[in-house]
Amino acid sequence: MDGPSSKIGLFVWDQGGRLGRAIDLAFLLENLSRAKGIGHCSIVEDPLAPGGLSPVTEGLEKGEFGRVLWVGPFSLEQQEVLRQQLAKAGLNPFLQEWCDLEEQGVCDGEVDQEARQRKALVLVQMALARTRLLEPLVPVEIPASQSVLIVGAGVAGLHAAVSLARLGKRVHLVEKESGVGGKVASLHRFYPRLCDPLCGLEFALQALIGSEMVEFHTLSRVTSVDGGRGNFHVRLTKAPRYVSEDRCNGCGECSRVCPVAIPLTSEGHRSKEYLHALTVRAIHPASPMPFPSAYVIERAYCPPDCEECLKACPSSAVNLEQEPRELELSVGAIIVATGWDPYPLNRVEEFGYGAYPNVITNLDMERVLSSNNRPPRTIGFVQCVGSRDDRHLPYCSSVCCSVTLKQVLYLKQKAPDAHCYVFYQDIRSPGFQEELYQKLKETEGVTFVRGMPSTVRPHGDTGRLRLRVEDTLSGREVNIEVDLLVLAGGMIPSRESEELAGILGLPRNSLGFFESHLQCHPEESQRSGIYVAGCCREPMNVAASIESARHAAMEALPFLNGSVLIKPMYPVVDKTKCDKCKRCMEECPFGSFYFDEDGFPTPHLGRCRQCGNCVGICPLGAISLRHLTMKQMAAQIQAASASFMGKEEPTVLAFLCQNDAYWAAREAVKRGMGVPPNVLFIKVPCAGYVNNALIADALALGIDGVLIAGCEDGQCHYVKGNQLVRKRSDDLSDKLRKMMIEPDRVRFVNLEIRDSAKYAKVMRLFVQELKAMGLNPFKI
Amino acid sequence: MSMGNEKDLRSMTPKENLPEELLPAIQCVQCGKCSSGCPVAFETSHTPRKLLRFLQWGWLEDASRSPFVPLCAQCQTCTVRCPRGIDVSGVVLALQRTGRARGWIRPDSFHKTLEEMIERTGRVSELRLGLLVAMRRLPVHPLEDLILFFKMLLRGKLG
Numbered sequence: 001m002d003g004p005s006s007k008i009g010l011f012v013w014d015q016g017g018r019l020g021r022a023i024d025l026a027f028l029l030e031n032l033s034r035a036k037g038i039g040h041c042s043i044v045e046d047p048l049a050p051g052g053l054s055p056v057t058e059g060l061e062k063g064e065f066g067r068v069l070w071v072g073p074f075s076l077e078q079q080e081v082l083r084q085q086l087a088k089a090g091l092n093p094f095l096q097e098w099c100d101l102e103e104q105g106v107c108d109g110e111v112d113q114e115a116r117q118r119k120a121l122v123l124v125q126m127a128l129a130r131t132r133l134l135e136p137l138v139p140v141e142i143p144a145s146q147s148v149l150i151v152g153a154g155v156a157g158l159h160a161a162v163s164l165a166r167l168g169k170r171v172h173l174v175e176k177e178s179g180v181g182g183k184v185a186s187l188h189r190f191y192p193r194l195c196d197p198l199c200g201l202e203f204a205l206q207a208l209i210g211s212e213m214v215e216f217h218t219l220s221r222v223t224s225v226d227g228g229r230g231n232f233h234v235r236l237t238k239a240p241r242y243v244s245e246d247r248c249n250g251c252g253e254c255s256r257v258c259p260v261a262i263p264l265t266s267e268g269h270r271s272k273e274y275l276h277a278l279t280v281r282a283i284h285p286a287s288p289m290p291f292p293s294a295y296v297i298e299r300a301y302c303p304p305d306c307e308e309c310l311k312a313c314p315s316s317a318v319n320l321e322q323e324p325r326e327l328e329l330s331v332g333a334i335i336v337a338t339g340w341d342p343y344p345l346n347r348v349e350e351f352g353y354g355a356y357p358n359v360i361t362n363l364d365m366e367r368v369l370s371s372n373n374r375p376p377r378t379i380g381f382v383q384c385v386g387s388r389d390d391r392h393l394p395y396c397s398s399v400c401c402s403v404t405l406k407q408v409l410y411l412k413q414k415a416p417d418a419h420c421y422v423f424y425q426d427i428r429s430p431g432f433q434e435e436l437y438q439k440l441k442e443t444e445g446v447t448f449v450r451g452m453p454s455t456v457r458p459h460g461d462t463g464r465l466r467l468r469v470e471d472t473l474s475g476r477e478v479n480i481e482v483d484l485l486v487l488a489g490g491m492i493p494s495r496e497s498e499e500l501a502g503i504l505g506l507p508r509n510s511l512g513f514f515e516s517h518l519q520c521h522p523e524e525s526q527r528s529g530i531y532v533a534g535c536c537r538e539p540m541n542v543a544a545s546i547e548s549a550r551h552a553a554m555e556a557l558p559f560l561n562g563s564v565l566i567k568p569m570y571p572v573v574d575k576t577k578c579d580k581c582k583r584c585m586e587e588c589p590f591g592s593f594y595f596d597e598d599g600f601p602t603p604h605l606g607r608c609r610q611c612g613n614c615v616g617i618c619p620l621g622a623i624s625l626r627h628l629t630m631k632q633m634a635a636q637i638q639a640a641s642a643s644f645m646g647k648e649e650p651t652v653l654a655f656l657c658q659n660d661a662y663w664a665a666r667e668a669v670k671r672g673m674g675v676p677p678n679v680l681f682i683k684v685p686c687a688g689y690v691n692n693a694l695i696a697d698a699l700a701l702g703i704d705g706v707l708i709a710g711c712e713d714g715q716c717h718y719v720k721g722n723q724l725v726r727k728r729s730d731d732l733s734d735k736l737r738k739m740m741i742e743p744d745r746v747r748f749v750n751l752e753i754r755d756s757a758k759y760a761k762v763m764r765l766f767v768q769e770l771k772a773m774g775l776n777p778f779k780i
Numbered sequence: 781m782s783m784g785n786e787k788d789l790r791s792m793t794p795k796e797n798l799p800e801e802l803l804p805a806i807q808c809v810q811c812g813k814c815s816s817g818c819p820v821a822f823e824t825s826h827t828p829r830k831l832l833r834f835l836q837w838g839w840l841e842d843a844s845r846s847p848f849v850p851l852c853a854q855c856q857t858c859t860v861r862c863p864r865g866i867d868v869s870g871v872v873l874a875l876q877r878t879g880r881a882r883g884w885i886r887p888d889s890f891h892k893t894l895e896e897m898i899e900r901t902g903r904v905s906e907l908r909l910g911l912l913v914a915m916r917r918l919p920v921h922p923l924e925d926l927i928l929f930f931k932m933l934l935r936g937k938l939g
Binding site: 450 | 795806807809810829830833834836837839
């Protein structure tokens with residue numbers, strides 16, 4: 001046998017006579033056996049039964065045919081089984097095609113037998129047209145790095161690092177501060193178990209310190225990233241530490257001689273005695289956690305020509321001339337855990353943050369609690385400061401209620417006679433937090449007031465603050481005086497998130513958090529191989545951050561195995577047609593296009609998710625998915641244009657998104673929901689795949705109406721394919737008008753997976769309207 | 781809703797202000813089930829829920845003087861429905877007692893007569909009670925009760 005035959009073996013699976021009862025199979029086969037390219041044409045008994053495949057394998061061996069078209073209601077699982085079985089017989093899995101007549105309504109008994117017969121023939125002809133053009137394909141294996149980059153060494157970053165280091169992956173942990181730990185390191189306690197966060201962080205850190213797999217890059221920032229999953233090339237800039245990490249042993253001699261003290265109170269805040277004035281020297285241990293153990297110098301604070309630390313250092317680790325360094329890394333995946341910043345509360349003017357010294361944030365309160373000073377007697381807590389407020393943050397930061405409950409509990413333990421007032425709109429105490437909430441509600445000296453103060457004024461010279469609140473539950477206005485007012489402010493994505501979004505090209509939502517498919521793939525960003533964990537994705541507590549970090553590590557793992565297997569259905573750009581207009585580059589939902597050495601846009605295989613939106617966008621039709629080429633599509637559409645319903649009935653061609661709309665349509669036909677028989681449909685990977693040229697083709701060939709069904713807005717599996725296709729409809733209308741075709745012959749519809757009834761209804765209406773509109777002028 | 785009634789809350793703590801039997805009010809989560817099930821709450825904007833909230837603030841006098849307190853029919857619906865297991869009707873009863881003891885509630889003719897009757901005979905005769913109350917309210921009392929009297933008689937509610 002010399003090379004595989006290009007003839008087609010066509011096999012009809014009757015499923016015990018189900019198809020045979022609906023249409024005349026003998027007539028069908030007789031017509032098909034004369035079709036172009038057919039090498040074999042027969043009915044098979046159950047091909048999935050033992051030995052049932054022998055007619056196919058024998059035909060393949062004899063060389064009667066080299067590609068197979070199955071006609072019958074094969075489920076996805078059955079298709080996969082056949083693919084694997086025939087692969088053993090030497091058939092490339094991409095040289096098989098399936099044609100399900102039942103799901104297209106051929107078995108619908110209410111339709112005229114003749115019409116059904118003709119429809120079946122058209123459908124098989126369509127599949128045949130595609131089968132003739134199939135090409136053998138093999139997956140592409142691209143070599144990949146085994147290291148991973150984690151940006152942010154807070155609690156999320158550290159835990160992701162622990163997971164991956166344990167699995168033997170090389171971890172590069174990048175942190176902008178001089179030490180690891182992030183925001184959590186500055187907390188007094190964290191819930192639900194109310195232990196010291198340093199202990200938890202230390203625990204994670206211990207697992208990393210001994211490991212050879214982990215490299216810490218403190219005082220570093222990511223400056224550029226290119227490449228795709230499996231092979232990212234990352235550049236870092238490392239700011240000078242002025243202390244050698246190898247030599248410094250953390251003895252602290254330098255700190256003792258340093259003449260400069262830097263206050264540690266939060267920005268723009270006048271401290272009071274209970275906010276004990278902490279200071280550090282200009283040369284101090286790494287912070288927030290003293291790891292790495294080397295000290296760091298804040299050069300901006302150094303007096304000119306001061307070299308005290310240099311002289312004092314016994315191991316000559318101080319180097320005041322250190323320069324910033326550039327670093328290049330090659331990694332297989334990136335985990336972004338850039339965390340959060342507190343919302344600037346001076347913007348919420350009514351509570352007097354910044355104006356009165358005894359109005360502080362809940363982060364400041366952590367410091368009050370961890371100090372040894374006695375806390376004040378009466379303390380007010382205001383919840384949702386700036387959160388759930390359209391003028392500030394329209395969302396709930398999800399942790400502040402629990403934080404306040406925790407802080408009240410600690411206050412009461414520290415000073416049992418202290419009186420706390422909590423002003424709230426709703427207390428959100430999910431899960432086991434409810435227990436603490438109920439306990440505190442019944443504690444003497446803790447009053448929960450449902451109502452927000454509208455003004456905060458100092459009362460006389462006492463320094464106390466007077467609040468006026470309506471207790472909405474009793475309907476009365478109350479006046480309360482407090483010594484200290486704690487504002488529970490919300491979380492916003494950190495400044496670094498914004499910076500990194502630009503460098504990585506990561507889309508962010510309107511609130512500034514990184515976009516991800518929040519429910520099904522919460523850690524997956526919209527760039528392949530980049531995962532987002534912790535508060536940079538959504539406000540969350542420590543426990544949830546750790547969970548999300550571990551999950552992100554798990555998701556990143558497949559790209560850290562030394563090679564990545566890419567399915568061969570990726571898009572290719574036809575360079576003879578492409579005019580470099582860059583539409584594909586702009587519209588690709590995953591930003592996967594780059595310019596190759598000839599200056600043509602090329603998809604990066606590592607980034608591409610093979611949705612085909614680039615195919616749909618290309619104004620010249622120059623891009624094709626390899627298993628769903630423009631040629632194959634065009635051939636299929638041409639075959640579909642044969643009239644099967646009689647001269648007076650319109651024909652509708654539907655392009656259905658295979659994720660949702662296809663299943664809805666299938667169900668509608670199966671359950672007999674009254675889908676008109678005039679409809680033929682073609683599955684596409686995403687509604688955005690459908691190029692305007694294909695629609696125009698269909699209409700020019702005499703198909704009366706084209707319907708494109710995508711997912712509901714915001715539910716597209718490929719971000720916005722369903723919107724992209726609609727965006728192009730203006731172009732399409734112009735094009736159709738020039739062809740003297742009514743633009744109304746093209747419809748877009750959003751279908752969810754269960755919208756079967758809607759699909760049937762839309763189709764019925766569409767066919768009716770087409771009848772009213774009259775037949776396509778191009779109809780032969 | 782009275783908004784003018786300002787309270788200084790510094791000294792207001794329920795445990796200092798409330799007698800033992802009213803302390804269960806602290807457990808209230810203000811869900812409002814007691815009030816939505818109450819057959820007499822439609823008469824006043826002071827529902828049992830609000831009463832419990834007053835007690836949480838420690839406003840004992842205001843709670844006792846609430847128009848709901850004399851209205852309560854002691855049907856126990858609130859007690860049965862309460863998700864926190866508070867004996868709400870017990871709390872109202874205790875409020876009545878406290879209010880009476882401290883002179884915040886002055887019993888009206890009906891309650892006075894009822895109590896006297898029970899004290900004297902240990903049982904209640906509706907007929908006697910009705911007559912005595914009507915007598916006490918004379919001469920202002922209109923004929924309404926007389927109509928009610930016949931209605932109740934017809935249904936066998938008087939004995």
